[in-house]
Amino acid sequence: MELWYTEKHTDTVDFSIKVKKHFYSEQSPFQHIDFFESEEFGTFFTLDGLMMVNEKDEFVYHDMITHVAMATNPDIKRVLVIGGGDGGTVRELTRYPHIEEIHMVEIDEMVVRACQSYLPITASKLDDPRVTLFFEDGLKFIHGKENVYDLILVDSTDPIGPGEGLFSEAFYTDCYTALSENGILINQHESPYYPSYAHEMKRSHTKIKKIFPISKVYQFHMPTYPSGHWLFGFASKKLDPVTDHKPEKWESFGLDTRYYNSDLHKACFALPTFVKRLLEE
Amino acid sequence: MELWYTEKHTDTVDFSIKVKKHFYSEQSPFQHIDFFESEEFGTFFTLDGLMMVNEKDEFVYHDMITHVAMATNPDIKRVLVIGGGDGGTVRELTRYPHIEEIHMVEIDEMVVRACQSYLPITASKLDDPRVTLFFEDGLKFIHGKENVYDLILVDSTDPIGPGEGLFSEAFYTDCYTALSENGILINQHESPYYPSYAHEMKRSHTKIKKIFPISKVYQFHMPTYPSGHWLFGFASKKLDPVTDHKPEKWESFGLDTRYYNSDLHKACFALPTFVKRLLEE
Numbered sequence: 381m382e383l384w385y386t387e388k389h390t391d392t393v394d395f396s397i398k399v400k401k402h403f404y405s406e407q408s409p410f411q412h413i414d415f416f417e418s419e420e421f422g423t424f425f426t427l428d429g430l431m432m433v434n435e436k437d438e439f440v441y442h443d444m445i446t447h448v449a450m451a452t453n454p455d456i457k458r459v460l461v462i463g464g465g466d467g468g469t470v471r472e473l474t475r476y477p478h479i480e481e482i483h484m485v486e487i488d489e490m491v492v493r494a495c496q497s498y499l500p501i502t503a504s505k506l507d508d509p510r511v512t513l514f515f516e517d518g519l520k521f522i523h524g525k526e527n528v529y530d531l532i533l534v535d536s537t538d539p540i541g542p543g544e545g546l547f548s549e550a551f552y553t554d555c556y557t558a559l560s561e562n563g564i565l566i567n568q569h570e571s572p573y574y575p576s577y578a579h580e581m582k583r584s585h586t587k588i589k590k591i592f593p594i595s596k597v598y599q600f601h602m603p604t605y606p607s608g609h610w611l612f613g614f615a616s617k618k619l620d621p622v623t624d625h626k627p628e629k630w631e632s633f634g635l636d637t638r639y640y641n642s643d644l645h646k647a648c649f650a651l652p653t654f655v656k657r658l659l660e661e
Numbered sequence: 662m663e664l665w666y667t668e669k670h671t672d673t674v675d676f677s678i679k680v681k682k683h684f685y686s687e688q689s690p691f692q693h694i695d696f697f698e699s700e701e702f703g704t705f706f707t708l709d710g711l712m713m714v715n716e717k718d719e720f721v722y723h724d725m726i727t728h729v730a731m732a733t734n735p736d737i738k739r740v741l742v743i744g745g746g747d748g749g750t751v752r753e754l755t756r757y758p759h760i761e762e763i764h765m766v767e768i769d770e771m772v773v774r775a776c777q778s779y780l781p782i783t784a785s786k787l788d789d790p791r792v793t794l795f796f797e798d799g800l801k802f803i804h805g806k807e808n809v810y811d812l813i814l815v816d817s818t819d820p821i822g823p824g825e826g827l828f829s830e831a832f833y834t835d836c837y838t839a840l841s842e843n844g845i846l847i848n849q850h851e852s853p854y855y856p857s858y859a860h861e862m863k864r865s866h867t868k869i870k871k872i873f874p875i876s877k878v879y880q881f882h883m884p885t886y887p888s889g890h891w892l893f894g895f896a897s898k899k900l901d902p903v904t905d906h907k908p909e910k911w912e913s914f915g916l917d918t919r920y921y922n923s924d925l926h927k928a929c930f931a932l933p934t935f936v937k938r939l940l941e942e
Contacts, residue, residue, distance in 0.1 A: 384675070391679075392700045394665070398673035419673045420855070437854075440933070573718075573884050574701070601882065601890040601933070603854050608889020609882040639933040647931030650924040652721070652882070 385416055387431055389606035390574050395431075397421060404498060408490035410542045415498050421604065423499055425466070427491070427537055431604050433466045435501050442502070443640035444600045444648070445612060446472035449531050449564045451630035451645055452614075452621045456530040457481065460558070462518035462546060463568075464535030465491035468502035470511055473533075475635055482511045483529075485522075487542050489515040519545045525558040532559060534567035539580050547580065549587045556591050556617070565615040569597055572655040573607035581611060585659050588615045596621060597659060598648040600639070611655075622646050666697055668712055670887035671855050676712075678702060685779060689771035691823045696779050702885065704780055706747070708772070708818055712885050714747045716782055723783070724921035725881045725929070726893060727753035730812050730845045732911035732926055733895075733902045737811040738762065741839070743799035743827060744849075745816030746772035749783035751792055754814075756916055763792045764810075766803075768823055770796040800826045806839040813840060815848035820861050828861065830868040837872050837898070846896040850878055853936040854888035862892060866940050869896045877902060878940060879929040881920065892936075903927055 386396040397418050404415035404425075415425045422435030433441075446469060450456060457480045461469050465486040473482050484506070486492055492513065495503040506513065514521060522532075532555050537543035545551055546567075555565045569584055571577040581597075589595045592615035602610040614621045627642035651659075667677040678699050685696035685706075696706045703716030714722075727750060731737060738761045742750050746767040754763050765787070767773055773794065776784040787794065795802060803813075813836050818824035826832055827848075836846045850865055852858040862878075870876045873896035883891040895902045908923035932940075 390701050393679070394675070394677040396675040396677065398675075420671050439935075573882075599882070601854075601880070601888075603888035603890060607882075607884035609884060638935045641931075641934045641937075643931035644933060647928035650922075650928030652920040652925060653922045654720075654919045656922075 385426070387426070387429065390576070393574070395606070397424070404494060406490065406494070408488050410488045413491060413494055415494060425494070425499065428541055430538065432537070433468060433499065433502060434604055437603055438466070438468050438502055440600055440602050440639045442468040442472045443637050444598070445469050445533055445535060445566055447630070447635070447637060447640040448598060448612070448614060448621060448645060448648070449533070449566050450476060451626060451642070452619050452624050453530065453562050453564060454626055454629040455562070458529050459483070459531045459533065460485065460522070460529045461533045461535055462522070463537070463543065464533065466495045466499060466502040467492070467504070467506045469533055469535045470508070471502060471505040474505040474508045474510065476633065480510060482508070483514060484511060485514040485516055485518045487515070487517050519551055522551070522554045522558050525554070527560050528558050530560050530563055532563070532565045534565070536568045538570065547584050549590070552588050552591050559617060561617060562619055563617050564619060565592065565613070567613045567615070569611035569613040571605065571607050571610050572658055573609050577606060578658055582658055582661060584613060588613055592616060594618070594620055596649055597651065597655075599651060599655070600648060622649055666707070668707070668710065671857070674855070676887070678705075685775060687771060687775070689769050691769045694772060694775055696775060706775070706780065709822055711819065713818070714749060714780065714783060715885055718884055719747070719749050719783055721881055721883050721920045723749040723753045724918050725879070726750055726814055726816060726847055728911070728916070728918060728921040729879060729893070729895060729902060729926060729929070730814070730847050731757060732907060732923070733900050733905050734811065734843050734845060735907055735910040735914075736843070739810050740764070740812045740814065741766065741803070741810045742814045742816055743803070744818070744824065745814065747776045747780060747783040748773070748785070748787045750814055750816045751789070752783060752786040755786040755789045755791065757914065761791060763789070764795060765792060766795040766797055766799045768796070768798050800832055803832070803835045803839050806835070808841050809839050811841050811844055813844070813846045815846070817849045819851065828865050830871070833869050833872050840898060842898060843900055844898050845900060846873065846894070848894045848896070850892035850894040852886065852888050852891050853939055854890050858887060859939055863939055863942060865894060869894055873897060875899070875901055877930055878932065878936070880932060880936070881929060903930055
């Protein structure tokens with residue numbers, strides 16, 4: 381017998397992984413959670429059938445969501461992670477000794493508990509003393525907060541299901557208010573390649589651009605996400621990720637990273653022409 | 662009935678495209694050639710079952726194989742394309758009025774003729790008066806040639822089957838000899854992600870580094886190739902693609918490109934740390 385997991389990247393494009401074992405399958409109050417064991421990607425889990433995290437390329441995503449902001453403002457002390465139930469984003473943050481407080485707001489406690497059991501590669505630092513977990517709706521959590529965080533990382537699913545509100549203008553406005561003067565917002569920004577993802581990418585960028593004086597998009601290679609061409613948004617009140625980049629300071633932290641490096645920091649903001657055109661539409 | 666084309670990116674990872682029509686399937690003296698019509702990618706063709714070119718993302722590959730070299734040495738006049746039977750690389754070259762001569766050596770005439778019939782988006786410029794087609798083995802064609810070309814573009818299949826010799830040290834040495842003083846060699850350099858491709862990437866780089874004083878690798882997003890993370894090699898006798906980059910001169914040509922641009926030129930040489938480490942091994 382062969383067991384294969386298939387994700388539909390579009391209605392007519394499938395990505396399939398041969399599975400050794402499908403060892404967890406539960407319906408939470410918010411979504412369906414499945415864990416698999418595979419040869420190529422090690423352990424991976426899906427939410428509502430979509431690939432979230434796997435042991436092989438999680439380092440790409442978690443490097444890129446965290447270190448670009450940290451090398452733009454190396455004085456960040458208070459961080460909010462919205463989503464990110466696998467814990468990989470928090471893991472990267474805990475590598476900075478000068479970060480004082482990390483709040484993680486994840487709507488679905490079951491995702492966190494399952495990752496603590498089955499995906500220690502990402503979830504192992506959730507018990508860091510600086511980390512507080514809130515199992516709440518990120519939208520409600522952030523509403524009304526003012527000047528509380530230096531960095532907000534929106535590590536969300538796609539804008540369908542529980543992640544939908546995290547792509548709304550009201551939410552981005554609340555993020556702006558919750559950020560300090562040098563505050564930075566990084567958000568999951570979908571992909572430019574397949575039309576449905578490109579549509580969400582454009583919508584997100586249009587909204588953020590209205591609210592933040594600085595709003596850029598950067599790219600990375602994420603082979604297990606649809607098309608492998610994935611984006612984060614970088615929005616801030618004052619700091620520009622390219623002109624305010626502080627490579628020497630960041631390198632003085634001595635972090636060993638497998639994807640991110642100082643050359644790549646500037647380079648990832650150089651987007652292909654077709655992506656720039658889509659974002660300008 | 663549904664018809665699906667599947668490429669095995671590894672033994673346990675499949676990429677599948679729903680096909681409207683499988684309208685051409687022939688065995689040439691060298692390989693099996695298949696043409697398909699699909700919703701997401703338009704017309705595409707495969708050699709021995711592997712995706713070569715499709716209407717949706719061919720622009721990425723053909724931009725990146727051509728314009729990086731042309732913006733490093735905008736005086737290139739004599740070009741050799743090895744492989745590239747679909748014609749897309751030649752099409753990009755013909756956009757430069759100052760290029761005087763383009764030799765294309767493709768071992769498999771059937772690929773070229775099929776692309777002329779079914780893939781005019783790439784094959785339409787093969788009748789440019791500056792283009793001469795040679796249906797020969799590229800290895801034999803280049804052997805013994807001295808100081809003939811300013812640019813050699815190796816637009817090959819993977820190093821299995823007819824493309825194998827185009828990844829050999831003897832071939833790279835012949836390329837060096839065939840190049841002029843400012844000569845540049847661009848070669849298909851596989852991918853860093855899945856082990857079998859990463860293995861070929863390392864082998865190719867190790868060989869080229871021995872022969873060319875300047876040997877770099879650059880990356881791009883090619884969603885229909887395994888992992889979507891693809892590389893070209895840039896090797897030359899004198900010119901460095903970053904320090905000798907001539908963006909103003911290249912922009913003066915006024916070419917509209919959908920992937921390549923001057924910012925991306927420098928940026929594509931900034932590789933993720935894991936790729937740099939693999940190349941240094």
